[in-house]
Amino acid sequence: xxxxxxxxxxxxxxxxxxxxxxxxxxxxxxxxAFWVGQPRTHVGTYIDYLSTIVGWERFRAGQFGIRHYxxxxxxxxxxxxxxxxxxxxEILPRFAVKEGVVAIGEIGYDEQTELEDRYLxxxxxxxxxxxxLVQIHTPHRDKKRGTSRTMDVCExxxxxxxxxxxxxxxxxxxxxxxDRGYWAAFxxxxxxxMGSERMVEIARHYGSDRMMVDSSADWGVSDPLSVPKxxxxxxxxxxxxxxxxxxxxxxxxxxxxxxxxxxxxxxxNPPEIDQRTLYEGNSVLRGQAPRVDSDGSGPERxxxxxxxxxxxxxxxx
Amino acid sequence: xxxxxxxxxxxxxxQLTDQGREWLGATLAKVAQPGDDKxxxxxxxxxxxxxxxxxxxxxxxxxxxxxxxxxxxxxxGWSVDQAARVLLLLGAAEVEPERFPDLLDTLCxxxxxxELVAIYRGLPLYPRPDSLVTRAAEGARSxxxxxxxxxxxxxxxxxEQFAELAWNHMVLKALFIGSTLYPIQGLEERANRNLARMLxxxxxxxxxxGRPVSPELWRCVAPYAEGEALDDLAKALEMDAxxxxxxxxxxxxxNGGADARKVLARAPELAGAIESGRLSWETLSKxxx
Numbered sequence: 001x002x003x004x005x006x007x008x009x010x011x012x013x014x015x016x017x018x019x020x021x022x023x024x025x026x027x028x029x030x031x032x033a034f035w036v037g038q039p040r041t042h043v044g045t046y047i048d049y050l051s052t053i054v055g056w057e058r059f060r061a062g063q064f065g066i067r068h069y070x071x072x073x074x075x076x077x078x079x080x081x082x083x084x085x086x087x088x089x090e091i092l093p094r095f096a097v098k099e100g101v102v103a104i105g106e107i108g109y110d111e112q113t114e115l116e117d118r119y120l121x122x123x124x125x126x127x128x129x130x131x132x133l134v135q136i137h138t139p140h141r142d143k144k145r146g147t148s149r150t151m152d153v154c155e156x157x158x159x160x161x162x163x164x165x166x167x168x169x170x171x172x173x174x175x176x177x178x179d180r181g182y183w184a185a186f187x188x189x190x191x192x193x194m195g196s197e198r199m200v201e202i203a204r205h206y207g208s209d210r211m212m213v214d215s216s217a218d219w220g221v222s223d224p225l226s227v228p229k230x231x232x233x234x235x236x237x238x239x240x241x242x243x244x245x246x247x248x249x250x251x252x253x254x255x256x257x258x259x260x261x262x263x264x265x266x267x268x269n270p271p272e273i274d275q276r277t278l279y280e281g282n283s284v285l286r287g288q289a290p291r292v293d294s295d296g297s298g299p300e301r302x303x304x305x306x307x308x309x310x311x312x313x314x315x316x317x
Numbered sequence: 318x319x320x321x322x323x324x325x326x327x328x329x330x331x332q333l334t335d336q337g338r339e340w341l342g343a344t345l346a347k348v349a350q351p352g353d354d355k356x357x358x359x360x361x362x363x364x365x366x367x368x369x370x371x372x373x374x375x376x377x378x379x380x381x382x383x384x385x386x387x388x389x390x391x392x393x394g395w396s397v398d399q400a401a402r403v404l405l406l407l408g409a410a411e412v413e414p415e416r417f418p419d420l421l422d423t424l425c426x427x428x429x430x431x432e433l434v435a436i437y438r439g440l441p442l443y444p445r446p447d448s449l450v451t452r453a454a455e456g457a458r459s460x461x462x463x464x465x466x467x468x469x470x471x472x473x474x475x476x477e478q479f480a481e482l483a484w485n486h487m488v489l490k491a492l493f494i495g496s497t498l499y500p501i502q503g504l505e506e507r508a509n510r511n512l513a514r515m516l517x518x519x520x521x522x523x524x525x526x527g528r529p530v531s532p533e534l535w536r537c538v539a540p541y542a543e544g545e546a547l548d549d550l551a552k553a554l555e556m557d558a559x560x561x562x563x564x565x566x567x568x569x570x571x572n573g574g575a576d577a578r579k580v581l582a583r584a585p586e587l588a589g590a591i592e593s594g595r596l597s598w599e600t601l602s603k604x605x606x
Contacts (some may be wrong), residue, residue, distance in 0.1 A: 047427060054429040059461045091427070097362035100430040260366065272368040273396035277463035278430060 005227045006030045006252035007167055007214035011057050017224040019066035024228040024305055027267045028067040032106035032135055037219045043087030054064045054098040062279040067267050071105035073098055079119040089122055098128055102259040105135025109146045124157040126311040133259050134164045142298040147173045151180055163256050170194055180208060183255045188226035196230040200237045204216045208243035232305045233313040321386050321442045337368045341401060361432055365398040370476045373400050389473025389502055389505050390441050403439035410444050411554040418448040431470040440474040450478050450530040457487045462494060464485035469501055476503025498533040499602030517549050532564025532601055539568035542577045551580045563596055
């Protein structure tokens with residue numbers, strides 16, 4: 001089974017993670033621009049960060065046979081530093097049209113301050129101007145109201161809900177997000193947000209239309225295998241395979257595919273120039289020898305997820 | 318004679334769709350306006366979205382025209398997006414050639430990988446090459462193999478512009494990261510004693526670690542095959558049957574001195590293969606490449 005993790009901060013992850021993800025079937029990832037755990041203080045570091053996620057990280061992922069895409073934006077936390085925020089808004093258009101940039105994101109509210117609101121609105125306008133998708137980060141605190149408010153603002157600015165992905169949903173927010181016509185993403189996180197078992201119940205209740213699963217794995221306690229693990233747990237719990245496929249692959253592709261920057265052929269039949277230079281490819285799909293390093297040793301393989309028990313598959317605290 | 322600009326434009330015109338041609342024409346006109354860097358940033362970013370990433374279709378005639386327009390220019394392996402990006406850069410360079418090196422630095426600061434590969438592949442075509450050496454060396458320092466090779470492979474820029482230190486590190490790095498030497502232009506012309514010493518030290522490290530030594534390494538040692546270097550070549554000839562022996566034999570043959578020939582005589586089969594043309598740096602590169 002192929003998986004897409006449509007929200008993961010690979011910049012903070014190790015090569016072991018990449019190897020384990022590739023071995024578990026992850027073929028593509030989307031790296032949203034976010035903060036880096038502590039606030040940046042200069043626009044220069046922000047430029048280098050964006051340049052890293054459109055360049056270096058994309059290359060790094062390609063070495064493990066994983067296709068890397070990203071979203072660019074000013075996150076809600078750093079929107080509270082007005083000088084930084086103004087600088088970022090100025091350089092953002094330069095990054096928005098880079099190859100593999102699938103949306104403006106992750107943007108939204110953190111504490112729902114006035115500055116966060118101002119820069120959310122400015123970025124929604126930018127997305128509209130460039131005809132881009134939007135990836136929304138919903139707040140951890142005051143979540144339900146923050147999520148509704150974000151959708152109100154998107155609609156106030158005339159965005160089409162089918163071009164907006166609302167992320168970090170839970171049982172309390174999903175109904176409204178789907179009712180209003182948005183894509184709903186669920187972050188499977190060990191300590192907060194959603195757990196795999198809860199995700200199974202959501203799939204049971206809501207099916208698989210316009211919903212997707214992601215890991216949001218970053219520099220904190222998180223699991224880069226959340227998507228494949230949750231998929232296997234769903235299968236074990238009797239969720240139909242077609243639904244699991246949509247939740248863990250197809251819907252992310254449909255939603256972000258609207259950007260024209262991500263397509264299945266990118267990993268099943270990549271352009272020759274990419275095969276020569278930027279993408280080591282998938283040995284199964286392309287019928288080539290498995291990747292080995294110059295010493296002849298292959299990557300460390302992750303334990304076969306099929307054999308893990310539901311307990312081991314559950315990404316819970 | 319056609320300029321590189323003309324050639325790129327005609328190759329692209331032939332291969333693009335009507336829509337692509339129209340976009341490229343309008344965009345070239347836009348970036349030819351002085352003082353509008355933003356148009357160039359956006360245009361460079363948009364190229365793959367507008368024109369795709371197909372391989373540039375080039376036959377021997379086109380390659381000859383390229384080499385005639387700019388000696389050493391070898392656009393084999395270029396793609397449509399790369400050709401279009403270089404064409405746009407050449408268009409912008411024409412407007413204000415004096416400012417071009419600064420402009421290139423600014424572009425690189427926010428470029429994605431595809432843009433960087435194109436920028437570095439275009440190095441031999443830009444004005445003021447002597448002001449682009451730092452930029453080129455930055456590309457050769459990259460950890461991204463595609464960028465390193467955009468500078469090092471099939472590119473006359475390093476042979477013409479790099480000082481010895483930068484040249485030597487580029488060659489050594491090619492071997493270090495498992496890339497190949499064969500597509501580097503000017504290997505014989507730029508061979509030097511320091512590089513030969515660095516490469517031999519590297520071979521010793523690999524031998525100590527029990528790891529294979531690229532047969533291509535010996536190519537740059539060839540002119541200095543004497544004393545300890547000759548001992549190393551003899552050792553490679555004897556123990557490195559996996560591949561190094563063939564490189565050592567080629568180096569000894571290239572050196573051609575009496576001592577070198579004496580060592581080569583220990584491997585008559587390889588000497589015969591070289592004599593008959595069955596073994597050359599080119600045939601070797603087909604295995605290592």
